[in-house]
Every structure is written in structure tokens, then in C-alpha cells.
Amino acid sequence: MSDKTFKMTLHVWRQSGPNDAGKFERYECPEVNPHMSFLELLDDLNERLIADGQEGIAFDHDCREGICGACGVVINGVPHGPQRRTTTCQLHMRQFINGPHEVWVEPFRASAFPIIKDLTVDRGAFDRIIQAGGYVSVRTGSAAEANEIPVPKKIADRAMDAAECIGCGACVAACPNASASLFTGAKISHLGLLPQGQPEREDRARKMVAQHDAEGFGGCTNHNECEAACPKGISVDFIAQMNRDFLKSMLTAKDDVPNRK
Amino acid sequence: MQRALTLYQTNIGKKAVLALTGFVLVGFVTGHMLGNMNAYLGEEALNGYAETLRSVPALLWTARIALLIAFPLHIYTAISLVRANRAARPQRYAKKEELVTSVAAKWMPYTGLLLLAFLLFHLAHLTFGWLPNFDPTNVYANFVSGFQNPVYSAFYIVGNLALGFHLFHGVWSMFQSLGASHPKYDGYRVDLAIFLSAIITIGNISFPIAVLAGVIQ
Numbered sequence: 015m016s017d018k019t020f021k022m023t024l025h026v027w028r029q030s031g032p033n034d035a036g037k038f039e040r041y042e043c044p045e046v047n048p049h050m051s052f053l054e055l056l057d058d059l060n061e062r063l064i065a066d067g068q069e070g071i072a073f074d075h076d077c078r079e080g081i082c083g084a085c086g087v088v089i090n091g092v093p094h095g096p097q098r099r100t101t102t103c104q105l106h107m108r109q110f111i112n113g114p115h116e117v118w119v120e121p122f123r124a125s126a127f128p129i130i131k132d133l134t135v136d137r138g139a140f141d142r143i144i145q146a147g148g149y150v151s152v153r154t155g156s157a158a159e160a161n162e163i164p165v166p167k168k169i170a171d172r173a174m175d176a177a178e179c180i181g182c183g184a185c186v187a188a189c190p191n192a193s194a195s196l197f198t199g200a201k202i203s204h205l206g207l208l209p210q211g212q213p214e215r216e217d218r219a220r221k222m223v224a225q226h227d228a229e230g231f232g233g234c235t236n237h238n239e240c241e242a243a244c245p246k247g248i249s250v251d252f253i254a255q256m257n258r259d260f261l262k263s264m265l266t267a268k269d270d271v272p273n274r275k
Numbered sequence: 276m277q278r279a280l281t282l283y284q285t286n287i288g289k290k291a292v293l294a295l296t297g298f299v300l301v302g303f304v305t306g307h308m309l310g311n312m313n314a315y316l317g318e319e320a321l322n323g324y325a326e327t328l329r330s331v332p333a334l335l336w337t338a339r340i341a342l343l344i345a346f347p348l349h350i351y352t353a354i355s356l357v358r359a360n361r362a363a364r365p366q367r368y369a370k371k372e373e374l375v376t377s378v379a380a381k382w383m384p385y386t387g388l389l390l391l392a393f394l395l396f397h398l399a400h401l402t403f404g405w406l407p408n409f410d411p412t413n414v415y416a417n418f419v420s421g422f423q424n425p426v427y428s429a430f431y432i433v434g435n436l437a438l439g440f441h442l443f444h445g446v447w448s449m450f451q452s453l454g455a456s457h458p459k460y461d462g463y464r465v466d467l468a469i470f471l472s473a474i475i476t477i478g479n480i481s482f483p484i485a486v487l488a489g490v491i492q
């Protein structure tokens with residue numbers, strides 16, 4: 015792996031606040047080290063901006079190891095950039111050695127993800143979808159015996175596939191309709207697959223889908239862009255499972271239907 | 276009833292309505308294409324087939340009522356979904372790269388609108404007989420005289436290409452929208468979409484071409 019640095023031109027979305035119109039600013043990066051991550055490229059640029067008396071670019075980040083879901087920007091039209099199954103923090107500049115050397119960096123765009131500043135968006139809508147039903151109710155106290163409830167290996171694996179979602183929002187950013195179906199589907203499915211999730215399964219699907227729509231996310235039209243952009247490769251199968259659980263719940267759940275004797 | 280209305284207010288509920296009405300429409304276009312294959316067997320076969328349909332009013336009217344419900348509901352639901360989906364992204368990206376979606380999927384609203392225009396023309400032409408040279412007693416004659424007009428034929432061909440694209444995405448999407456998915460069978464949903472969109476488009480487009488080429492006369 016070459017250590018040679020290279021030059022890059024960045025066009026970064028700058029927006030001073032939610033009500034500012036925002037525009038692209040052009041920045042030259044004369045020495046891009048192939049070993050740094052995309053966030054480190056922004057860190058480096060920010061240091062230079064600040065030394066120069068300008069305001070640094072605001073962007074979200076936390077773990078920087080691809081597990082927290084905080085980072086995420088749209089790089090040349092792809093959420094989290096050109097490398098599949100990779101978060102922005104884990105995207106290394108070596109991916110750009112052979113170009114492109116002119117790169118546009120934009121925030122995730124969705125009416126449900128209002129821009130706070132520059133590349134930072136408010137993803138509180140995801141928290142509210144989880145609050146609506148993305149949990150199981152358990153008695154607290156001493157931990158239950160782990161093997162008390164048998165879970166078939168295949169089911170456990172599948173639930174784990176859904177649980178891999180880190181809530182980054184790239185699926186929304188990639189979707190032509192800014193739909194959060196992949197996120198919501200993953201969250202509904204990972205609990206809905208497990209025995210512990212059964213008692214609240216129907217309510218969960220209804221409540222989380224209702225919250226999804228109330229937040230102003232669009233609907234799924236099966237383009238599958240979300241799955242391709244998802245850093246965890248969450249499958250659109252979980253969207254089908256959400257549709258199934260939701261439709262079934264709406265059509266058959268006894269909740270809020272008058273009691274029959 | 277309340278549930279049904281609430282369901283229709285959700286994206287998933289609307290998509291299910293689109294899928295169910297789409298299913299009815301897919302059934303219709305499949306049957307329609309197969310029935311018209313009688314044209315290759317000659318005037319008697321096609322007119323006889325038309326007569327058979329009319330001789331069973333219960334069947335004819337069941338189909339008509341199903342279509343009269345399915346079409347407007349499909350179109351209304353499609354429009355309201357497209358509008359809601361556009362509103363979900365008020366500000367577009369300066370640069371956007373598509374990773375996996377298809378032209379067919381992206382053009383659904385446009386192929387749909389083209390289908391609507393084609394459908395109105397088609398009804399005016401062969402159902403209501405508002406265009407010149409229409410003989411209400413002879414389906415075959417209308418079929419042949421209509422397609423002898425290259426402008427009509429061109430419109431049929433374009434309309435059916437739009438149908439092909441619409442079905443290419445619509446048929447597998449319909450299963451996904453209703454939650455009919457299983458890793459073991461998902462491949463077949465796509466196979467069915469390719470198969471149906473191909474045979475329906477090729478079948479329908481063959482009619483004007485056959486007339487223009489003099490195979491059907």
C-alpha cells in the first residue's frame with residue numbers, strides 16, 4: 015500500500031443553521047494521506063480552516079469504528095461513500111487513490127431529518143420510532159437464566175442479521191422517497207423474530223409504522239437502494255416482514271376492537 | 276371499516292391497495308393478451324371469442340366491475356403515494372448516484388401515466404368506437420382496420436412498451452408490498468415479472484405488427 019499523499023478537491027455543503035439556505039463551498043486538500051479515514055480528512059480540513067480563522071465544518075461522529083451509527087454523509091451521491099458495507103468513519107482515503115479526486119459531500123436529505131448545521135442532521139425521528147414500540151417489556155430484577163427460552167439457531171441468526179442495524183439513516187438518505195422502511199423493518203423484525211418479542215409483536219408493528227409515517231418519511235417503492243447503501247447490508251427481506259406483520263396486525267389484531275362475548 | 280380507513284392512510288396500506296389492484300390489472304392484461312391471440316386464428320375465432328364473452332353477462336360484468344374499481348383506485352392511490360414520497364425529500368441532492376434500482380422502477384409513475392393515456396385512447400378506439408371506421412358488430416374488422424393505421428399502431432406499440440416496463444417492476448414489487456417474501460422463493464418473483472412483462476408486451480405488440488405486415492388481414 016502506497017504511502018504517497020495525493021491532492022483532492024472537496025465541495026462541502028455549508029449551512030449555518032436550520033433556516034439558512036446553504037450552499038457548497040470548495041476546499042482544496044493538497045496532501046491527502048491514504049491511511050486516513052474520510053472523517054480524518056474532514057478533521058484535517060477543519061484544523062486548517064480554524065487556523066485560518068474560519069469556522070470548522072460540523073459533522074456527526076462518535077465511535078469511529080463503524081458501530082455507533084453517528085457518522086454518515088453523502089459522498090458523491092452515495093451515503094457513506096463508494097465502499098459498500100462501510101460507514102463513513104471506516105472509509106479510508108486509499109479508496110480514492112485512483113480517483114475521483116473531486117468529491118461532493120452533502121448531508122442526508124429528508125424532511126424527517128432536518129439539517130442542524132452543515133453535514134449534521136437531526137435523526138431524532140429514529141429515536142421516536144424506537145420509542146413507539148422497539149422494545150420488549152420485561153420484569154426487571156435478577157437476570158433470567160439465559161437458556162430458559164430456547165431459540166432455534168436459524169431464528170437467532172436471522173434476528174441477529176436484523177439487529178445489526180446501527181440506526182445510521184443511510185437507508186433514508188439513499189431512498190428516492192426518503193423512506194425509513196429498512197430501518198423500521200429491521201427494528202420490527204429483530205424483536206418480532208424472537209420468542210421474547212411475541213407478546214407485543216402486533217402492537218409493535220402498528221405503532222412503529224404509524225410513527226414512521228408521522229415523522230414524514232416516504233413509503234417504500236422497492237427500489238432496494240437502501241439495502242445497497244446500508245453499511246450493515248440489512249436485507250430488504252425485513253421490509254417484507256414488516257409489511258406482513260403490519261398488514262396482519264391491522265387486519266386481525268383484537269386490540270381496540272370492541273369486545274365480543 | 277375504521278381499521279380499513281386507517282390502514283389506507285398508511286404508506287404500507289396504500290402500497291397494499293396498489294398491489295391488490297395491480298394484481299387484478301395484471302390478471303386482466305394477461306387474459307386480454309391471450310384472448311386476442313384468437314386474431315391469429317382468423318375472423319371467426321376472434322369474433323366468436325368476443326361473442327362468447329358477451330354471452331356470459333355475469334362474467335363480463337364481474338370483470339368490468341372489478342376493473343372499474345381497480346383502475347381508479349390504483350391510479351388514485353398511485354398519485355397520492357407519489358406525492359407523499361416526493362414531499363419526503365423536499366431538497367434534492369446536488370449529486371445522486373443510483374446503486375441498484377432499475378429504469379422500470381424509476382419510471383413507474385411515468386409509464387403509469389402513459390398507460391392511462393393509452394388506455395383512454397384504446398377505449399375510445401375499440402370499446403366505445405369513437406374513432407372513424409368503427410363497426411360495432413365486427414371486432415375483427417376494427418382490429419384490422421385500426422392497426423392498418425400506422426399512427427394507431429405506433430401508439431399501441433409505445434403503450435405496450437410502457438406496460439412492459441410497468442410490469443417488469445410492478446409484478447415482483449406487488450409481492451414484496453404484500454409481504455410475500457421468502458428467501459427460498461424470492462427468485463421466482465423476479466422470474467415471474469420478467470416472464471409476464473415479456474410475453475404480454477411481445478404478444479400485444481405482435482398484433483399491430485402482424486396487421487401491418489399483412490399476416491393478419
Ligand code: HEM
Pocket residue numbers: 234235236290291293294295297298300301304349350353354357380383384386387388390391441442444445446448449450452453
Ligand atoms: C393495465 C394497467 C396497469 C397495470 C397492469 C398495473 C400494474 C401495477 C402493479 C402490479 C404495480 C405494483 C404494485 C406494488 O408495487 O405493490 C403497480 C404500481 C404502480 N402503478 Fe400501476 N398498473 C397499471 C396502470 C397504472 C396507471 C394507469 C398508473 C398511473 C396513472 C399506474 C401507476 C402506478 C404507480 C405510480 C405504481 C407504484 C410504483 C412503485 O411503487 O414503485 N399504474 N402497477
Ligand code: SF4
Pocket residue numbers: 178179180181182183184185186196197200240243244245246247248
Ligand atoms: S438499516 Fe442500515 S442504513 Fe438503515 S439505519 Fe440501519 S444500518 Fe443504517
Ligand code: FES
Pocket residue numbers: 074075076077078079080081082083084085086101102103104
Ligand atoms: S462514528 Fe460510529 S459508526 Fe461511524
